Amino acid sequence: MDYILIGAGGHSKVVIDILKSQNEEVVGIVDDDPKRNSVSNTPILGTTEIIPDLINSFANAYYIVCVGDNRTRGDIVKRLEPLDLKYGIAVHPTAILGSNVVIKAGSVVMPNVVVNVDTFIGEHTILNTACTIDHECKVGQFVHISPGVNLAGNVQVGSFSHIGIGASVIQGLTIGSNSTIGAGSCVVNDIEDNIVAIGCPAKKIRSK
Structure with a gap:
């Protein structure tokens, strides 16, 4: 194509x-x-x-x-x-996609990414190098998951949010829309919409 x-x-x-x-x-x-x-x-x-x-x-x-x-x-x-453009999907051959994974149009999956079973990835989202998205996650549209990020199972990430390089999110949490998680942060509690959070554990430093 x-x-x-x-x-x-x-x-x-x-x-x-x-x-x-x-x-x-x-x-x-x-x-x-x-x-x-x-x-x-x-x-x-x-x-x-x-x-x-x-x-x-x-x-x-x-x-x-x-x-x-x-x-x-x-x-x-x-x-x-x-x-009314037709948007494609780019998935590097080293990426591992589990069964029933849905990746919507315009998204990019970079080298060594792992996306596990029953996960949904929204439109125009970036899964950057070697990030891991575990089972039953739901990632919204226009999201950027940076290199080396680890999302545990059943995590939800709202549209337009950015998870910084090397951050980790424990299972079952929700990160709201238009929020930013700083590089290297450990998210152990839900993050609301329009929040910048950093640290381990990640804490709100300001609203957007």
Whole structure:
């Protein structure tokens, strides 16, 4: 299948690598920064303004928004909503997916990720390198689970939340929407919406 990526930052390099490992064709990248001309030998085709032309030229292409920041990724998807793009899924071949795992469109699963049985991953979510998502978790849309994060079983993560690198969440907890868990934190209690929490145990330091 043909893929067109939106965003030419470092995240796009990883997505290109994943797609090539799946023998998918990356046609090119669109990015609104005119200074960029290629990423990992993949051409920058133009700004997002040319996407209607790309839809005509590559009618069967899938798109992935390659932006690590959740809110920015969400804004791009919302802005492009009238174009009714087809969003693909990139899953690295080293990732391990249990039975009855659901991964929705636009999401990316990076190398050495483990997602265990009966887990749901929402749209446009990033499961970054070597994170583990255990059984029956529910991860919302536009979430970023950073490298080395461990979610125990039955954890729920609300949309637009970010779990920082190396953090751990014990079983059965809920992390609300639009919240941030700091790097290396240990979450042992529920975290409400719009909260920044850090430490071990993780404690609220401010509201968003």
